Amino acid sequence: EAGVAQSPRYKIIEKRQSVAFWCNPISGHATLYWYQQILGQGPKLLIQFQNNGVVDDSQLPKDRFSAERLKGVDSTLKIQPAKLEDSAVYLCASSLKGFGQGEVGYENIQYFGAGTRLSVL
Amino acid sequence: AQSVTQLDSHVSVSEGTPVLLRCNYSSSYSPSLFWYVQHPNKGLQLLLKYTSAATLVKGINGFEAEFKKSETSFHLTKPSAHMSDAAEYFCVVSYSGGYQKVTFGTGTKLQVIP
Numbered sequence: 001e002a003g004v005a006q007s008p009r010y011k012i013i014e015k016r017q018s019v020a021f022w023c024n025p026i027s028g029h030a031t032l033y034w035y036q037q038i039l040g041q042g043p044k045l046l047i048q049f050q051n052n053g054v055v056d057d058s059q060l061p062k063d064r065f066s067a068e069r070l071k072g073v074d075s076t077l078k079i080q081p082a083k084l085e086d087s088a089v090y091l092c093a094s095s096l097k098g099f100g101q102g103e104v105g106y107e108n109i110q111y112f113g114a115g116t117r118l119s120v121l
Numbered sequence: 122a123q124s125v126t127q128l129d130s131h132v133s134v135s136e137g138t139p140v141l142l143r144c145n146y147s148s149s150y151s152p153s154l155f156w157y158v159q160h161p162n163k164g165l166q167l168l169l170k171y172t173s174a175a176t177l178v179k180g181i182n183g184f185e186a187e188f189k190k191s192e193t194s195f196h197l198t199k200p201s202a203h204m205s206d207a208a209e210y211f212c213v214v215s216y217s218g219g220y221q222k223v224t225f226g227t228g229t230k231l232q233v234i235p
Contacts, residue, residue, distance in 0.1 A: 003164070004164070033223075035225075040227075040228075041227055041228070042211055042225035042226050042227045042228050043165070043211070043225045044225070045223060056222070091164070091165070093165075108153075108215070109155075109167055109170065110165075110167075110223070111167075112157075112164040112165040112166070113164050114162070114163060114164040115164060
């Protein structure tokens with residue numbers, strides 16, 4: 001099956017500019033995640049969608065970051081305006097479910113895209 | 122609340138020798154635990170997962186991990202390192218209470234010396 005697609009792979013912008021990233025999850029996956037991975041750190045969840053609704057955006061800097069998943073399929077993440085500290089790899093992941101009580105079953109395994117490497121100069 | 126600690130940021134082994142990557146977790150609930158691998162310029166790939174069915178979990182490429190509740194550990198091991206194992210490894214704790222809450226460790230970079 002096709003994996004999680006992300007574009008672009010690389011982006012270089014100057015601070016205060018805007019940038020947008022796109023993600024197309026695996027077909028049929030209800031849950032979509034955006035992560036920020038700063039060099040030398042583990043991925044940090046920015047926002048989690050269940051279909052087209054947001055279930056967790058507690059770590060999203062809402063003054064400059066926004067994300068949408070209008071039809072419950074693909075998603076865009078936008079930064080406006082960008083800061084130097086936004087330089088990172090932005091990862092998109094999807095899972096079949098991502099919800100439910102108790103332990104995480106196979107339906108909740110996350111599949112990751114290759115990421116978009118953003119450099120803010 | 123949950124967290125995960127990877128005790129070593131870098132591990133270096135010789136090819137053909139055993140690999141041990143350490144991970145400790147804390148969780149208020151019974152967690153699920155994962156190890157992911159990230160090769161340079163590649164996406165994260167699931168190595169193995171623990172979801173309470175068995176404490177010793179076997180994954181891909183000869184890796185395995187043992188869940189030890191008393192030690193709150195989920196260390197990743199492999200009997201014999203291969204050059205292709207050089208990558209960054211992430212331990213992940215997850216709990217599903219309504220929706221899945223995922224926390225990544227900071228990663229361990231594995232170097233394999235020929």
